[in-house]
């Protein structure tokens with residue numbers, strides 16, 4: 001009704017997804033107070049309603065102008081000085097007492113009335129919290145209005161939290177994970193935390209940390225497939241496939257793995273073991289074997305007769321202590337008498353590289369993974385899975401702050417692939433796979449899911465989850481301040497986008513193009529959002545919304561250093577300062 005206090009005006013143009021409204025000159029007020037609340041007409045991002053019989057169509061104001069769009073195009077003189085025109089993007093409809101649904105079944109037409117949406121309408125749209133939802137925050141326009149998201153779609157259709165640094169991404173992540181953990185006792189979440197900032201926000205979570213004394217995170221190197229192992233140990237690429245040393249290296253790894261088919265998690269058919277199988281073996285033995293063939297001397301000079309049986313060995317050495325075998329020297333003898341120099345020099349380029357990797361304490365989480373070290377160790381991969389995804393804590397934080405930058409990619413790749421594989425092969429088990437889905441959250445995703453990097457172990461693994469994880473119960477959440485650097489495959493598969501303040505225009509346009517709904521008007525708000533305020537669009541939310549997320553306590557440790565406090569105080573110099581720092585740099589241990 002035109003006399004209603006909510007009346008705005010009439011439709012003057014309709015196209016496939018938007019309409020244009022001429023605001024009436026006779027509206028009762030341009031800032032009406034309804035049920036004690038002040039509403040402002042024509043605010044970008046606010047909702048309007050078009051009642052047609054028992055159907056209400058809802059839209060979002062995306063532009064305001066004092067010139068009708070047809071006049072703008074034709075360049076004619078503005079006949080409507082003093083009038084206002086709103087462009088409104090249609091988002092969904094509510095039929096009778098049914099719930100609000102996204103998408104438009106019935107289009108409005110010219111001269112249909114348009115009304116302001118008031119708080120009561122919003123309560124109807126957002127509805128009550130139900131079994132399948134979590135509260136994500138409060139609506140930006142109303143402190144009383146809780147905004148819920150559908151947890152099934154949020155997780156299994158994947159989601160992203162994007163925003164400039166300091167916009168509140170980590171806090172939003174904490175809010176969401178806390179709501180999930182509070183509301184769902186069977187939930188389980190793995191949070192990949194490259195800066196080690198989340199442990200403080202979740203005192204009840206299980207935190208596993210690289211190179212930590214009390215709760216060490218181990219990622220046994222033998223989880224790597226052969227290409228990863230070869231790249232990591234000797235910087236060989238799969239394109240080296242034709243080289244003899246690469247082929248021999250593969251055979252050596254296969255034979256070491258085949259020795260260990262009788263494992264704690266169960267026997268494995270020896271014939272099915274390849275260089276890629278996640279079977280434990282001793283990395284020191286691998287080095288020892290290479291070293292053995294390089295340094296050996298033999299009773300014969302012919303290469304194909306230079307075998308273990310014909311070696312002139314003096315001392316077996318000890319692989320566990322990285323002591324190579326000793327042989328009779330071929331140098332002391334005349335050139336035509338035994339012992340003869342080894343002709344097996346293929347591993348020449350590899351052996352020293354492997355030795356230096358094994359001695360580097362930064363890689364202890366890979367090569368000395370405690371009770372997962374090798375086939376003789378007390379634990380096997382089922383123990384690792386129980387620790388990561390089967391524990392009672394439900395949230396497991398994998399703190400990767402001790403991982404050297406150059407192996408962050410492989411580390412995240414290994415974690416992701418192993419978890420994905422466990423869900424894929426466990427898809428029919430009663431306790432995992434589809435029967436108990438899992439959320440994998442990736443903080444600082446741009447550092448390892450970068451579209452420009454040539455090494456892309458983690459990107460490949462995460463892309464697979466985005467493409468196929470849903471079928472096996474794996475959902476993911478990526479958190480990043482540089483959406484423009486993230487793999488496009490990942491961005492294209494995001495079901496729900498939680499976009500916080502974003503100032504960089506390149507990042508904004510990526511968010512716009514990867515937004516699951518074509519709602520540029522809301523995305524245009526990104527640079528003007530307040531800290532902790534987000535635009536949420538996508539499958540899991542009833543209607544695209546601007547939401548305030550509460551500040552959590554305890555918080556992640558991502559706060560700025562107290563610069564002024566530090567700089568206003570004098571600091572004494574001391575000759576012994578920096579000793580511990582240098583030792584830490586050398587040992588790469590905090």
Ligand SMILES: Nc1ncnc2c1ncn2[C@@H]1O[C@H](COP(=O)(O)OP(=O)(O)OP(=O)(O)O)[C@@H](O)[C@H]1O
Nearest residue numbers: 165166167168169170171481532549550551558559
């Ligand atoms: N919802 C909120 N309400 C009020 N203040 C907030 C909110 N969220 C974050 N802040 C403030 O902003 C600071 C930065 O937040 P947060 O660490 O979540 O940002 P971030 O986007 O994760 O930053 P970075 O990119 O550096 O990781 C917080 O320490 C807090 O003081």
Ligand SMILES: [Mg+2]
Nearest residue numbers: 169170171558
């Ligand atoms: Mg953060």
